[in-house]
Every structure is written in C-alpha cells, then in structure tokens.
Amino acid sequence: MNLKNKKILVFGGAGFIGSHLTERLIQAGASVTVYDNLKTGRIANLAKVWRHPGFRFIEADVCERNKVEETVPGHEVIFHFCDDSDIRSAAEHPDTYVEQNIMGLFYVLESMRRNRIRLILFPSSTTVFGELAHPPASELHGPMMPLNLYGGAKLAAEGLISAWAHTYDLRAIVFRFVGIIGGRMDHGVVHDFVRKLQKDPTRLEILGDGTQSRSFVLVDDCLEAMLFALAKTRKNYNLVHIGNVDQISVNETAEVIFQVMKLKGVKLRHTGGKLGWKGDVASNFIATETLTAWGWKPRRSSREAVFEAASRLVLERSRA
Numbered sequence: 001m002n003l004k005n006k007k008i009l010v011f012g013g014a015g016f017i018g019s020h021l022t023e024r025l026i027q028a029g030a031s032v033t034v035y036d037n038l039k040t041g042r043i044a045n046l047a048k049v050w051r052h053p054g055f056r057f058i059e060a061d062v063c064e065r066n067k068v069e070e071t072v073p074g075h076e077v078i079f080h081f082c083d084d085s086d087i088r089s090a091a092e093h094p095d096t097y098v099e100q101n102i103m104g105l106f107y108v109l110e111s112m113r114r115n116r117i118r119l120i121l122f123p124s125s126t127t128v129f130g131e132l133a134h135p136p137a138s139e140l141h142g143p144m145m146p147l148n149l150y151g152g153a154k155l156a157a158e159g160l161i162s163a164w165a166h167t168y169d170l171r172a173i174v175f176r177f178v179g180i181i182g183g184r185m186d187h188g189v190v191h192d193f194v195r196k197l198q199k200d201p202t203r204l205e206i207l208g209d210g211t212q213s214r215s216f217v218l219v220d221d222c223l224e225a226m227l228f229a230l231a232k233t234r235k236n237y238n239l240v241h242i243g244n245v246d247q248i249s250v251n252e253t254a255e256v257i258f259q260v261m262k263l264k265g266v267k268l269r270h271t272g273g274k275l276g277w278k279g280d281v282a283s284n285f286i287a288t289e290t291l292t293a294w295g296w297k298p299r300r301s302s303r304e305a306v307f308e309a310a311s312r313l314v315l316e317r318s319r320a
Contacts, residue, residue: 001230001231003025003028003029003030003227004028004029004030005029005030005031006029006030006031006076006077007030007031007033007074007075007076007077008025008030008031008032008033008075008076008077008078008079009032009033009035009071009072009075009077009078009079010022010025010032010033010034010035010079010081011035011036011062011078011079011080011081011082011104011108012035012036012041012062012080012081012082012083013032013034013035013036013041013046013079013081014034014036014038014041014042014043014045014046014057015036015040015041015045015081015082015184016045016180016182016184016185016186016219017081017123017180017219017222017223018034018036018041018079018081018082019041019042019045019046019184020182020184020219020220020223021079021081021223021226022034022046022049022055023048023049024223024227026049026052026054026055028227029054030054031054031055031056032049032054032055032056033056033057033058033071033075034046034055034056034057034058035058035060035062035068035071035082036057036058036059036060036082037059037060037061037062037082038059040084040186042184043057045184058071061100061104062082062100062104062105062107062108063099063100063103063104063107065107068104068107068108068111069107069111069114072108072111072112072115072117073111073115075117076117076119077117077119077120077121078108078112078117078119078120078121079120079121079122080105080108080120080121080122080123081123082100082104083100083101083104083105083153083154083157084096084097084100084101084150091148091149091278091279094149097149097150097152097153098153101150101153101154101156101157102153102156102157102160105122105157105160105161106160108120109160109161109164109170112164112170113164113168113170118169118170118171119170119171119172120161120170120171120172120173121172121173121175121226121230122157122158122161122172122173122174122175123175123177124154124155124157124158124174124175124176124177125150125151125154125176125177126176126177126178126243126281126284126286127146127147127148127150127151127154127281127284128144128146128151128154128155128158128176129141129144129145129146129151129281130144130145130146130147130151130281131145131147131281131282132281132282132283132284132285135213135283135284135285135286136243136285136286136287137241137285137286137287138286138287138289139176139239139240139241139286139287139289139290147278147279147280147281148278148279149279150279151279158174158239161174161237162174162237165236165237166236166237169236170236171233171234171235171236171238172236172237172238173226173229173230173233173238173240174237174238174239174240175225175226175229175240175241175242176239176240176241176242176243176286177217177222177242177243178214178215178216178217178242178243178244178284178285178286179214179215179216179217179284180216180217180218180219180222180242181216181217181218181219181305181306181309182218182219182220182308182309182312183219183309183312183313183315183316184316185309185313189214189250189253190216190253190257190306190309190310190313191313193253193254193257193310194257194261194310194313194314194317195313197257197258197261197263197266198261198314198317201261201263201266202265202266202267203266203267203268203269204254204266204267204268204269205269205270205271206250206251206254206268206269206270206271206276207250207270207271207276207277207280208250208270208271208272208273208274208275208276208277208280209270209272209273209274210249210250210251210254210268210270211249211250211251211274211282212249212250212274212275212276212280212281212282212283213247213248213249213250213282213283213284213285214247214248214249214250214253214283214284214302215243215244215246215247215283215284215285215286215302216244216247216248216253216302216305216306216309217242217243217244217298217300217302217305218298218299218300218304218305218308218309219309220299221298221299221300221305222242224296224299225240225242225291225296225298226242228291228294228296229290229291232294238290239290240288240290240291241286241287241288241289241290241291242288242291243285243286243287243288244298244301244302244305245288245297245298245301246301246302246303247283247284247285247302248302248303248306250276251268252303253306254266254268256303256306256307256310257306257310259307260307260310260311260314261310261314
C-alpha cells in the first residue's frame with residue numbers, strides 16, 4: 001500500500017512501538033493522528049514528528065467512547081496500539097485489562113463500522129498460546145490457553161477483530177509479536193536488566209533460573225514486517241506472526257547486556273524455578289510461515305537485537 005497522503009490514526013502512538021511506527025508513517029508521507037492517554041506513552045517519544053505539518057496529537061483514553069467516536073471519522077487506516085502491556089502487573093488490576101484492552105478495542109471497531117473505515121492493524125502476542133509444548137508455534141496452533149491476563153485479553157481481541165472483519169467486511173491484520181525491543185522501552189527483560197545494572201553494576205537478579213528461552217525482534221525490523229504485510233495481505237482477516245529465526249536464553253540475554261555495558265564480574269542471583277513469575281512461559285518461539293513464504297525475515301538475530309536495543313537504552317539514559 002502506498003502510504004503517501006493516507007490519513008492514519010494510531011491509538012497508543014506515544015508508546016514504545018507506536019511512536020516508532022508514527023515516525024515511519026510520517027516519513028512515508030502519511031498524515032498521522034496519535035491518540036494516547038499518556039499513562040505509559042510519552043510526549044518525548046514524539047519529538048521527531050511533533051512539529052510536522054502532517055502530525056496531530058490527541059490526549060485521551062480509548063475507554064472514552066465519545067472521544068473515540070469524535071476522532072475516528074476521516075481516517076482511512078487504524079493502528080490499534082494502546083493496550084496495557086505490562087504482563088507481570090496485570091493480575092493486580094484486572095479491571096483495567098478488560099476496560100482498556102477489550103472494551104477500548106470494541107469502541108474502536110464499532111466506530112470504524114459506523115464510519116465505513118475498512119482497515120485495522122492490531123498487535124497481538126505470543127502470550128495467547130500459554131505454555132508451548134513443542135515450539136515454535138505455528139500460525140495454525142491451537143488450542144489457545146493463555147496463562148496470564150494479558151494473553152487472555154489479546155486472545156479476546158483477536159476474536160473480536162475476526163468477528164468484525166467477517167461480519168462487517170473489514171480488512172484486519174493481526175500481528176502476533178515475540179519480544180519487540182529497542183529504544184523507548186519501558187518494561188520487559190532487556191529494559192529491566194539495563195535499568196537494574198545502571199543502578200547497581202555489580203549484581204543482577206534474574207527471575208527463575210534464567211534458562212527460559214526468548215525470541216527477540218528489533219523494533220525497526222518489526223515495523224518493516226508490519227508494513228510489508230500491509231502491502232501483501234488481501235483477506236478480511238489476516239494473521240501474521242512476527243518473530244525471529246532463533247531464540248536465546250534469559251541468561252544469554254544478560255551476557256549480551258554485560259557486553260554492551262562493558263561490565264565484568266557481575267554477580268548473578270537467580271530467584272529459582274523454571275519460570276520467573278506466575279504467568280511466565282519457558283519459550284515464546286513462533287514460526288513465521290506467512291512472512292517466510294513472502295521472502296521476509298528480520299535483518300538481525302535475537303542476540304543482535306538485544307545488543308542494539310540495550311545500546312539504545314544506555315544511550316537514552318546518558319542523554320537524559
């Protein structure tokens with residue numbers, strides 16, 4: 001799809017992935033409205049596009065149905081990136097997960113239907129699978145048995161989008177992400193390790209035994225994959241896995257970050273057990289059948305993605 005002069009609405013566009021996406025869309029010549037409540041997103045993330053004539057910002061919550069109804073008309077493409085994505089803390093505020101991640105999406109889909117807007121792109125997650133007995137998980141994997149509220153909300157969202165796409169003749173692209181990492185991150189294992197080591201470079205706590213396997217994709221590669229899929233998909237409902245061809249352990253992730261930060265002799269303290277917290281999984285490794293068939297793969301391996309993401313996080317803190 002040629003994005004030049006397209007009118008695009010990005011819910012959650014001040015967040016980690018959303019802000020990078022907004023920059024890429026502006027670079028492609030689109031006019032972009034960012035809709036964000038700034039609870040986790042930051043105005044600073046939008047500094048590169050803030051004064052661009054094709055950019056507009058609306059501070060509001062997706063749960064404000066009237067505001068959603070007011071904002072959606074006039075746009076041609078919707079990116080819905082505004083869910084609460086802190087997996088570990090989800091159990092502490094389940095109401096937020098239902099309101100923000102499910103009802104907020106419902107308000108957007110209904111507004112799209114009423115205003116005849118036909119295209120939505122949505123980021124789902126490998127958390128919809130639950131524990132994988134035999135990774136990598138296929139795009140046809142089932143049944144889905146999420147182990148945490150985040151995964152449950154994502155699976156519900158996938159169902160809503162599929163139903164709206166088929167019932168109301170929308171075109172939807174749902175992406176299941178592995179660990180997307182890069183600058184501007186505010187949580188996740190790479191972010192947490194970097195921030196812990198910046199506070200105390202002599203020791204690092206690792207949840208679980210560190211053998212959990214993780215597949216990572218740098219945010220740059222993630223954006224390329226999404227826009228590549230946008231140009232290729234044609235069906236009402238399109239499910240696309242965005243993952244890497246490899247995975248590394250959490251312990252190896254820490255070693256890469258030690259290398260980035262030029263740290264030696266860091267004392268590790270593992271909390272023990274195969275998993276780090278309730279709802280954690282041993283592996284997030286997925287197969288990327290659709291993208292592979294189209295000839296696309298990430299430019300960087302999981303290890304290289306961790307190195308680059310950690311480097312960017314360190315640089316951000318040095319400039320703060």
